Amino acid sequence: MLTIGRLADYAGVTIKAIRHYHERGLLAEPARDSSGYRRYTAKDAVDLVKIRTLANAGVPLARIKDLLDADPDTLTSAIADIDHNLQDRIAQLRRVRDQLAQLCGGDRLFVSPEVADYLDDLRELGVSERAIHLERDGWIIMQTASPEDACLWIAEKRELMTDPEFRALCLEYDAAYDWSPDDPRLPVLADRTRNWFANHQGRSETRPVHNPAIARLAEQSLPGASSPAWDRLAQLMEG
Amino acid sequence: MLTIGRLADYAGVTIKAIRHYHERGLLAEPARDSSGYRRYTAKDAVDLVKIRTLANAGVPLARIKDLLDADPDTLTSAIADIDHNLQDRIAQLRRVRDQLAQLCGGDRLFVSPEVADYLDDLRELGVSERAIHLERDGWIIMQTASPEDACLWIAEKRELMTDPEFRALCLEYDAAYDWSPDDPRLPVLADRTRNWFANHQGRSETRPVHNPAIARLAEQSLPGASSPAWDRLAQLMEG
DNA sequence: TCGAACCCTGCCCTTGGGGCAAGGTCAACC
DNA sequence: GGTTGACCTTGCCCCAAGGGCAGGGTTCGA
Numbered sequence: 001m002l003t004i005g006r007l008a009d010y011a012g013v014t015i016k017a018i019r020h021y022h023e024r025g026l027l028a029e030p031a032r033d034s035s036g037y038r039r040y041t042a043k044d045a046v047d048l049v050k051i052r053t054l055a056n057a058g059v060p061l062a063r064i065k066d067l068l069d070a071d072p073d074t075l076t077s078a079i080a081d082i083d084h085n086l087q088d089r090i091a092q093l094r095r096v097r098d099q100l101a102q103l104c105g106g107d108r109l110f111v112s113p114e115v116a117d118y119l120d121d122l123r124e125l126g127v128s129e130r131a132i133h134l135e136r137d138g139w140i141i142m143q144t145a146s147p148e149d150a151c152l153w154i155a156e157k158r159e160l161m162t163d164p165e166f167r168a169l170c171l172e173y174d175a176a177y178d179w180s181p182d183d184p185r186l187p188v189l190a191d192r193t194r195n196w197f198a199n200h201q202g203r204s205e206t207r208p209v210h211n212p213a214i215a216r217l218a219e220q221s222l223p224g225a226s227s228p229a230w231d232r233l234a235q236l237m238e239g
Numbered sequence: 240m241l242t243i244g245r246l247a248d249y250a251g252v253t254i255k256a257i258r259h260y261h262e263r264g265l266l267a268e269p270a271r272d273s274s275g276y277r278r279y280t281a282k283d284a285v286d287l288v289k290i291r292t293l294a295n296a297g298v299p300l301a302r303i304k305d306l307l308d309a310d311p312d313t314l315t316s317a318i319a320d321i322d323h324n325l326q327d328r329i330a331q332l333r334r335v336r337d338q339l340a341q342l343c344g345g346d347r348l349f350v351s352p353e354v355a356d357y358l359d360d361l362r363e364l365g366v367s368e369r370a371i372h373l374e375r376d377g378w379i380i381m382q383t384a385s386p387e388d389a390c391l392w393i394a395e396k397r398e399l400m401t402d403p404e405f406r407a408l409c410l411e412y413d414a415a416y417d418w419s420p421d422d423p424r425l426p427v428l429a430d431r432t433r434n435w436f437a438n439h440q441g442r443s444e445t446r447p448v449h450n451p452a453i454a455r456l457a458e459q460s461l462p463g464a465s466s467p468a469w470d471r472l473a474q475l476m477e478g
Numbered sequence: 479t480c481g482a483a484c485c486c487t488g489c490c491c492t493t494g495g496g497g498c499a500a501g502g503t504c505a506a507c508c
Numbered sequence: 509g510g511t512t513g514a515c516c517t518t519g520c521c522c523c524a525a526g527g528g529c530a531g532g533g534t535t536c537g538a
Contacts, residue, residue, distance in 0.1 A: 046376075
C-alpha cells in the first residue's frame with residue numbers, strides 16, 4: 001500500500017498533481033486508512049504512469065480522461081494521432097531553432113526572401129546602412145499593407161536593379177541625403193533622374209513604382225525618412 | 240501606418256496577444272489616431288516578430304522583456320542558452336514518443352528493465368497471464384516502497400530462475416491456483432518446495448526473498464492475489 | 479445610408495498545476 | 509514520555525498567456 005508521496009516519486013510527479021488528477025476524475029480516489037491518508041494500489045500506479053505519459057505528450061487532461069476508458073482500437077488510433085502531433089511539434093521546434101539563429105543578424109525574419117535578397121544587393125552595391133534600414137522598413141509596411149502588391153513590386157524593383165544607370169542613381173540618392181539643400185549637384189541629379197525615368201518608361205511597360213499614397217504612407221511610418229537635400233530634390237523633380 | 244489587425248496578420252499573432260504584450264510592457268504602446276485606434280510603425284512590426292520568435296521558442300514573456308533591451312553580447316549568449324533548451328526539448332519529445340509507443344503493450348513503462356525481462360522470462364516459461372500480472376503488480380509495489388531493495392531482489396530472483404527446479408516450482412504454483420484445497424497434489428507440492436528451500440539455502444548465502452512484511456504489503460495491495468488452494472498451500476508450508 | 483468589417487475597453491474564463499496556511503499523524507530518537 | 513522532522517489533510521488564492529464575450533464606436537464600400 002502506497003502513500004501519495006511514494007506514488008508521486010514513483011511516477012515522477014508532484015503530490016499536488018496527483019490530487020489534481022483526482023479532482024479532474026482522471027485517477028480514482030483510493031481508499032483511506034484510519035487517519036484519512038490515501039492508500040494506493042499497484043493499479044493506481046499503472047494508471048498514473050499512463051496519465052503522465054499522455055500528459056507529457058501534450059494531451060489535455062480532459063482528453064486523457066476520455067482515452068483512459070476508451071476501447072483498445074480507439075486508443076490505438078488516438079495514440080497514432082498523438083504521435084503525429086508530436087512529430088509535428090518536433091519539426092516545428094526545429095524551425096523555431098532556425099528562426100532563432102536569424103534573430104541576431106539579418107533581416108530575413110522581417111521581410112520576404114525576395115526583399116531580403118534585394119537588400120543584400122543594395123548592401124553589395126555600397127548603399128549606406130541608414131538607407132538600407134529605411135528601405136527595409138518601407139518594405140515591411142508594404143508587405144503588411146498588401147503582401148501581393150509588395151510581391152509584384154519587389155520583382156519589378158529587382159528587375160530595375162539590373163540596369164547600371166538605375167544602380168548609379170540609387171547610390172547617388174543615398175549620398176545626396178547629407179548634402180546641403182543648396183548643393184549644385186542636386187539639380188544635376190534631378191535632371192539625370194528625369195532622364196532615366198523618361199528613357200525607362202519609353203522602353204518598358206511598367207509604371208513607376210512610386211505611388212503617392214504609398215509614399216505618404218511610408219513617410220508617416222518612417223520617422224527620419226527625409227532630409228533637407230531630399231526635400232529639395234523632391235521639389236526639383238515636381239517643378 | 241498599420242492597424243492592429245494588419246500587424247497581427249503580418250506577425251502571425253492574434254490581436255489579443257498584441258494587446259497583451261502592450262499590457263506586459265513588451266511592446267511599446269503606439270500613437271493613436273483621431274478615433275483612438277492604435278497606429279503602428281515598421282519598428283513595431285520588427286519588435287513584434289522578435290517577441291514572437293522568442294515566445295515560440297518557449298521563452299517566458301517576462302524574460303523576453305529583459306532580452307529586448309539587453310546588450311548584444313548578453314542577447315547572443317541568451318539565445319545560445321535558449322537554443323540548448325530547444326534541443327533538450329526536442330530530445331525529450333523524442334523520448335516521449337518512445338514511451339507513447341510502449342503505452343499500448345508491455346509493462347516496460349511500469350517496472351524497471353530488469354523486472355520487465357524477468358516477466359518476459361516467466362511468459363516464455365508458460366506461466367499464466369494472471370500470475371504474471373500479479374507478479375508485475377507486486378514488483379511495482381516493491382519498487383515504490385524501496386527501489387534499491389527491489390533492485391537487489393530482482394537480481395536474486397533472476398539468478399534463481401536459472402535453476403530448472405525453481406522454474407518447475409513456479410509453473411506448479413501457477414497451476415495450483417485453481418486446484419481444490421483438498422487436492423492431493425498440494426501436500427506433494429508443499430514438500431517439494433520445502434525440499435528445494437532446504438537445498439537452496441544450503442548451497443547459497445542468500446536468505447529467502449520472502450519477507451513477511453513485504454508479503455503482507457503485497458497481499459493488501461493486490462486484490463485477488465490468493466485462492467483457496469494457495470491459502471491451503473501456505474498452511475501446509477507453515478505446519 | 480446601410481451593413482460588414484474593424485477597432486476600443488473591461489471583465490471573467492481556461493489549463494495545469496504551485497504555494498502557503500493551519501492542522502493532524504507517524505516514526506524515531508532521547 | 510516528549511520532541512522533532514517528515515509526512516499527510518483540506519482550503520484558499522495565485523501564476524502565465526492569452527480566449528471569449530459584452531457593449532460600444534469607426535470606417536469603408538456599395
